[in-house]
Amino acid sequence: MTETPKIRLRGVTKRFGDKLVLDGIDLDVMPRTSMVVIGGSGSGKSVLIKCILGLIEPDSGSIEIDGQDVLRLPPHEREAVRAGIGMLFQNGALFDSISVADNVAFGLLAQKKATRAEARRRADEVLAQVGLAASVGDLSPAELSGGMQKRVALARAIAAAPDILFFDEPTTGLDPIMGAVIDGLIVEQVKRMGSTAIAITHDMASAKRIGDRAAMIHKGRIVWEGPADRLMDSGSAMVDQFTHGRRDGPIQMELRK
Amino acid sequence: MVVLNAVLHFVAAIGRLVLGACAATGRVAVFAALGLSHIVRPPFYGRAFLRALVEIGFFSLPVVALTAVFTGMVLALQSSIGLSRFSADSAIASLVVLSITRELGPVLAGLMVAGRVGAAMAAEIGTMRVTDQIDALTTLSTNPMKYLVAPRLLAGVVALPMLVVVADILGVMGGFIIAVAKLGFNPITYLADTMRFMEAGDVISGLVKAAVFGFVITLMGCYQGYNSRGGAQGVGAATTSAVVTASVLILALDYVLTEMFFTK
Incomplete structure (x- = not known):
């Protein structure tokens, strides 16, 4: 018997005014696997994740999580499903009016999974898992560097040990070494918790x-899917052009003249 | 034919404006109803409410106090100039207390708070919107309307009347200082006149107005911030809109409430 996909999208379509952003997306993500979605700017990647999260309502199609x-x-019930999803936003999206520890503990307190003292202990524990000292918890997010903010955002995403994790451009704005560190932390945490990730x-x-x-994803459609280690030799002209950063190929940039 | 087309374009433009205004009013009304419904439905965010109460009430005290004192002083001075022409100087105390409690206390406090708090609220929530913090709240099982909007609306309704009580006292005190120190009034007589002419209805009507203005200021701050788009420029536009719309609404609602309270 085949395993049910953790996340299953069928015919997901979203239009903003005249612009068709998602054009019938079909995608399966199996449990405990990490799916990476690549694509150019404005190709619909962020909208896709926001549709799965319920932040944007698709015009048509179905989004199944655990078969529902x-x-x-x-x-x-949708709120309960969402409580099992952790999200790392592109710019961290840390709440700047509260401390780092309160940011990390926010979801635990909101879901009533811990008392204030327990949530603080868990925040310190998760901060340690992403390589930050407990003393960082007392700082304000504005006092942290970009790399530290990303770590805190990752800590906040994993604090409630979610089944599903989403990462929106996790390494954007970081130097290559810090990018590799964040990626390493992501892989480590996803494996440790047995989560499914996009x-x-x-x-x-x-x-x-x-x-x-x-x-x-290109122009709102999935144009290729395969093992991540085949990205550089996928056999797809579009993927090859994108992964090798070639100017010429089937993907034409829409430039205004 | 050309004239007919021009007339049709003109009518269509007016129609679009009216429809746009109706749609905007509808959106604000739905936002307000949603915000109000979250005030009475758990979970309640007591800390967020207290933070908003301190921000709106306590930190607005200096600006509201200064405005009230100087307004009372100017009112006493101007009314003495006008009333002395009719040998009616004794009416200064009643004029000051009625003007302050019925109108100037709530309206000036409202306008000051709209400038200070409405702008800050729109900027804070607008920045949260454009930096994905509002989406982050949703992903962390927290309804943004409940966490960001409802506590601020409630704090506005509670804090403004408290500020107006202070403004009323200080405004009357400003008039008293000028009447006694500059115009030579007997302090006891002036205070006795003030108490004699002041009625509970005057103060209460001012406090009701203040509660309405507090709601309008926080509603416009939250609404404009919540719906801001397009980065720093969008947040700036939301801030301006919050202050302008709240100020205009305060003046318009002041007229409506005055009609309701004092016109027979």
Whole structure:
């Protein structure tokens, strides 16, 4: 008997005004695997993740998590599904009005999974897992470097030990070494928790480090899917052009003249 | 034919404006109803409410106090100039207390708070919107309307009347200082006149106005911030809109409430 995909998308379509951003996306992500979605700017990667999270409502199609179509669930059940998902936003999206520790503990307290003292202990524990000292917890996010903010955002995403993790451009804005450190932490945490992950990225080095499988999205459609270690020799002209950063090929940049 | 087309274009432009205004009003009304519904439905964010209460009430005290004192002083001075022409100087105390409690206390406190708090609120929530912090709240099982909007709306409704009580006292005190120190009034007589002419209804109507203005200021700050788009420029535009719309609404609602309270 075949295993049910953890996340299954069928015909997911989203349009903003005249612009068709997602054009019938079909995608399966199996349990405990990491799927990397690559694609150019404006190809619909972030919208895809936001649709799965329920931050954007697709116009049509179905999004199944553990076999349940979340688009047809009542709000409180959808909320429960969302509570099992952790998200690392592109710019961290840390709450700047509260401390680092409160950021990390936020989800635990909101989901009533811990008392304030327990949440603080868990925050210190998770900060240590991402290589930050407990004293960092008392700082404000604005006092941290970009790399430290990414670590804190990762700590916040994994604090409640979610089943599913999403990473939106996890290495954007970081130097190559810090990017590799963050990728290493992501792989380590995903494996440790046995989570299913979807990462969207432009960074090929990051894609190969994070992903078990990879998919490429172009003009709102999945144009290739395969093992992440085949990204550089996928056999797809589009993927080859993208991964090798070639100017000429089937993907034409839309430039205004 | 050309004239007919021009007239049609003109009518269509007016129609679009009216429809746009109706749609915007509808969006604000839905936002307000949603915010109000979250005030009465658990979970409640007591810390967020107290933080907003301190931000709106406590930190607005200096600006509201200064505005009230100087307004009371100017009112006493100007009314003495006007009333002395009719030998009616004794009416200064009643004029100051009625003007301050019924109108100037709530309206000026409202305008000051709209400038200070409405702008800050729109900027804070707008920045949260454009940096994905509002989406992050949703992913962390927290309803942004409940966490960001409802506590601020409630804090606005509670804090503004408290500020207006202070403004009323200080405004009357400003008038008293000028009347006694500059115009030569007997302090006891002036205070007795103030107490004699002041009625509970005057103060209460001012406090009701203040609660309404507090709601409007926080509503516009939250609404504009929550719906801001497009980075720093969008946040700037949201901030301006929050202050302008709240200020205009305060003046318009002041008229409506005055009609309701004092017109028979």
